[in-house]
Amino acid sequence: MNVAVLRPQVPFARGGAEIFTDRLVDELRARGHDADLVSVPFKWYPGARVLTQAFLWRMLDLDEADGKRIDIVVATKFPSYLVRHADKRVWLVHQFRQAYDLDGTELGQFGDSPEDRAIRRKVQALDRVALGEATRLFAISRNVAGRLESSTGLQAEVLPHPPQGLEFRCDGYGDFVLSVNRLDRAKRIDLLLEAAALDTGLQIVIAGDGPDRGRLEQIARDRGLDGRARFAGRVSEQELADLYARCLAVYYAPVDEDYGMVPLEAFLSEKPVLTTTDAGGPLEVVTDGATGLVVSPDAGELARAAGWLREHRDDAATYGRAGQILAAEVTWDRAIGRLLA
Amino acid sequence: MKVAYFSPMPPERSGIADYSALLLPALGERLDVSVVKRGRKRAPRGTDVSLYHVGNNPDAHGWIVDALRREPGVVVLHDYVLHHLVAGMTVGRRDGHGYLDAMEREYGVVGRLLAHGVLDKRIPPLWESRPADFPLASFVLEHATGLIVHSRTVSELVRASGFAGPVWVVPHPAWPVHEIAPVRVAPGPVIGCFGVVNASKRIPELLRATAAVRESHPDVTLLLVGPTSPGFDLERRLQRVGLAEEGLVREGWTDEARLWSLMAGSDVAVNLRHPTMGETSGSVIRALSLGKPLVVSDVGWFAELPNEVALKIPTGDDEVQVLSAALELLVTRADVREAMGISGVELARRGHDLGRVAELYAAALEESAGGAGVADSVLREVSAAAAEVGISGETAEAKEIARRLAEVELG
Numbered sequence: 001m002n003v004a005v006l007r008p009q010v011p012f013a014r015g016g017a018e019i020f021t022d023r024l025v026d027e028l029r030a031r032g033h034d035a036d037l038v039s040v041p042f043k044w045y046p047g048a049r050v051l052t053q054a055f056l057w058r059m060l061d062l063d064e065a066d067g068k069r070i071d072i073v074v075a076t077k078f079p080s081y082l083v084r085h086a087d088k089r090v091w092l093v094h095q096f097r098q099a100y101d102l103d104g105t106e107l108g109q110f111g112d113s114p115e116d117r118a119i120r121r122k123v124q125a126l127d128r129v130a131l132g133e134a135t136r137l138f139a140i141s142r143n144v145a146g147r148l149e150s151s152t153g154l155q156a157e158v159l160p161h162p163p164q165g166l167e168f169r170c171d172g173y174g175d176f177v178l179s180v181n182r183l184d185r186a187k188r189i190d191l192l193l194e195a196a197a198l199d200t201g202l203q204i205v206i207a208g209d210g211p212d213r214g215r216l217e218q219i220a221r222d223r224g225l226d227g228r229a230r231f232a233g234r235v236s237e238q239e240l241a242d243l244y245a246r247c248l249a250v251y252y253a254p255v256d257e258d259y260g261m262v263p264l265e266a267f268l269s270e271k272p273v274l275t276t277t278d279a280g281g282p283l284e285v286v287t288d289g290a291t292g293l294v295v296s297p298d299a300g301e302l303a304r305a306a307g308w309l310r311e312h313r314d315d316a317a318t319y320g321r322a323g324q325i326l327a328a329e330v331t332w333d334r335a336i337g338r339l340l341a
Numbered sequence: 342m343k344v345a346y347f348s349p350m351p352p353e354r355s356g357i358a359d360y361s362a363l364l365l366p367a368l369g370e371r372l373d374v375s376v377v378k379r380g381r382k383r384a385p386r387g388t389d390v391s392l393y394h395v396g397n398n399p400d401a402h403g404w405i406v407d408a409l410r411r412e413p414g415v416v417v418l419h420d421y422v423l424h425h426l427v428a429g430m431t432v433g434r435r436d437g438h439g440y441l442d443a444m445e446r447e448y449g450v451v452g453r454l455l456a457h458g459v460l461d462k463r464i465p466p467l468w469e470s471r472p473a474d475f476p477l478a479s480f481v482l483e484h485a486t487g488l489i490v491h492s493r494t495v496s497e498l499v500r501a502s503g504f505a506g507p508v509w510v511v512p513h514p515a516w517p518v519h520e521i522a523p524v525r526v527a528p529g530p531v532i533g534c535f536g537v538v539n540a541s542k543r544i545p546e547l548l549r550a551t552a553a554v555r556e557s558h559p560d561v562t563l564l565l566v567g568p569t570s571p572g573f574d575l576e577r578r579l580q581r582v583g584l585a586e587e588g589l590v591r592e593g594w595t596d597e598a599r600l601w602s603l604m605a606g607s608d609v610a611v612n613l614r615h616p617t618m619g620e621t622s623g624s625v626i627r628a629l630s631l632g633k634p635l636v637v638s639d640v641g642w643f644a645e646l647p648n649e650v651a652l653k654i655p656t657g658d659d660e661v662q663v664l665s666a667a668l669e670l671l672v673t674r675a676d677v678r679e680a681m682g683i684s685g686v687e688l689a690r691r692g693h694d695l696g697r698v699a700e701l702y703a704a705a706l707e708e709s710a711g712g713a714g715v716a717d718s719v720l721r722e723v724s725a726a727a728a729e730v731g732i733s734g735e736t737a738e739a740k741e742i743a744r745r746l747a748e749v750e751l752g
Contacts, residue, residue, distance in 0.1 A: 048718045051751060055723065058745045082749060114389050115718075117342050118711025121704050125750045 006080035008042035054079030141259035168268035183210030194299035197223035244269035256280035267323030345384030348394035367699035399429020421619025492642035515693035523606035529560025533607030539570035543613035617641035632682030
């Protein structure tokens with residue numbers, strides 16, 4: 001089967017969606033399909049640029065390529081699903097959240113002017129039309145499916161996908177809590193730093209890079225965390241697998257995250273996950289007292305939870321192994337089987 | 342964004358006043374809404390968009406249409422047939438010429454001649470005898486920058502009438518159901534009918550059908566709740582069908598709490614209509630929320646209700662016969678009532694959720710206030726990019742771009 005995987009591209013940025021779509025293409029090819037990635041740059045500002053850039057996808061002709069019929073297109077996130085195709089399947093990573101749940105928050109982009117309000121509504125209208133055209137509609141998590149239904153009335157089948165293919169293993173339960181994430185405000189890594197400021201026994205390693213790094217490093221300096229908070233920056237796959245293998249637990253508590261691969265990666269390394277009650281998608285796999293600890297988004301609570309895991313390493317291991325069983329259920333065979341059915 | 346909100350409001354006894362009382366708090370969470378005082382003809386300064394609730398009652402809506410005609414805005418069209426409103430705003434204000442002009446604008450010379458006939462009392466008032474044949478909707482539509490309607494039926498009617506602006510189909514919101522103490526008016530099955538009692542609510546047919554059902558099920562009671570329209574002789578009709586002595590419980594206008602209790606104590610809710618003015622029914626929405634099986638006429642918005650929640654009665658020669666059969670089915674089959682009731686509650690919850698309705702209103706108003714500017718800016722940018730590479734004017738490529746823009750509602 002000839003499958004085009006569609007991914008908007010923000011030049012110079014790479015995150016979960018890029019890892020997911022690259023891997024999807026590889027996994028499709030490994031199963032004998034002729035798969036390729038189709039990408040178009042995306043810029044969402046200023047003003048109505050979000051609409052004109054989105055519209056570029058509508059002008060693409062993906063019925064065939066160089067005389068070869070494209071059987072299925074798999075769109076992933078806004079605005080790739082604006083494409084026209086007789087068999088358009090959408091595996092929704094997320095909508096343009098600035099037009100929905102992030103509107104009116106510090107992460108939103110639309111102001112109060114009639115023009116801004118109307119642009120936001122046009123984005124919503126694009127979603128209704130384009131997602132309504134899908135022959136199959138999947139979402140990577142219940143959280144994403146729920147947002148979709150409440151915003152458009154459209155129902156998606158929940159179809160999680162496995163995380164990136166690292167050499168996951170467990171080398172024990174070390175002294176540090178690991179954060180793996182892009183460094184931006186919504187990922188809420190400052191909460192972990194504040195927890196470390198309250199608990200002098202808490203050591204943390206922060207893997208990843210991003211626009212919030214300077215602010216986070218300043219917080220670490222201001223709180224006197226030198227030596228206990230290490231910013232590892234962007235790490236190689238090998239280094240990341242090592243960090244997962246050696247840490248005590250993994251911290252992952254963005255605000256209302258779509259899904260998040262990090263908890264599954266932690267579980268495959270037999271590590272429990274520390275998260276918060278408002279983290280969204282991660283709560284679909286992290287259960288308090290079973291596969292990790294779920295606390296309110298408060299530095300004190302987080303510090304106490306991390307301290308408890310240090311004192312109860314057997315429980316940490318039990319939670320990690322329970323998570324491993326859960327993560328092992330999420331396979332590419334199952335995901336692709338449903339996607340192409 | 343600032344919205345000026347023109348509507349009748351409680352304590353006015355109007356379904357649209359109740360509707361606005363329900364909607365406003367939820368809408369106020371999304372937009373900066375100012376309710377315009379009755380009689381005012383202008384929106385407050387700084388308003389981005391005005392919203393006008395228009396129904397067929399000239400006393401409740403005349404001042405609103407006056408304001409609309411001064412300053413166009415988004416109209417919530419609660420009724421498509423507005424002849425009664427127009428008559429009230431013209432003939433009722435001693436402006437016969439206004440009525441003649443309105444009729445001529447929509448129906449030509451024939452319309453003007455008919456209007457003359459009405460004014461000269463040569464023919465019965467058209468707003469009473471043939472309103473659906475002469476809806477006079479353009480009297481309002483020509484001043485609307487966009488329309489909010491509650492049904493596909495009305496959406497199609499306004500399109501057929503030539504209205505070219507945006508039309509948003511927004512469901513009627515459902516009231517939250519709090520703790521209600523049901524009031525049962527009789528020990529046997531109770532058929533409830535809530536609203537104004539008159540011929541267009543098919544009360545004569547309902548009385549005959551109830552009488553027919555009582556022949557085999559004498560424990561059935563019909564509960565009629567609502568004021569009687571002037572000129573409708575209910576007593577005589579009750580005597581004629583044998584419901585004057587027993588089998589009927591009558592209540593006039595009731596307050597909201599009593600209405601809910603009586604409805605909750607009924608087994609079936611009947612809401613018939615013919616002719617329809619394109620309206621929705623707050624009573625139907627309430628009945629859905631309470632999980633009551635519905636019997637409705639197979640017309641207009643009522644015909645759009647899913648079959649799972651309502652038995653639909655055609656308005657032809659067999660109306661009474663079919664209505665009797667429907668009532669008999671529902672009073673004898675608790676399983677059918679229960680299944681329909683469950684579907685009704687689900688429809689109210691999903692389709693008529695107040696938050697969802699308010700969100701659709703906010704979307705319509707925001708699109709109306711800023712949508713044209715955004716559409717212009719999109720078109721400008723796309724056209725400029727196309728022109729830079731030599732695609733312009735009436736070329737096939739330009740048409741293709743225009744078609745694709747329209748597909749995703751950007752053009």
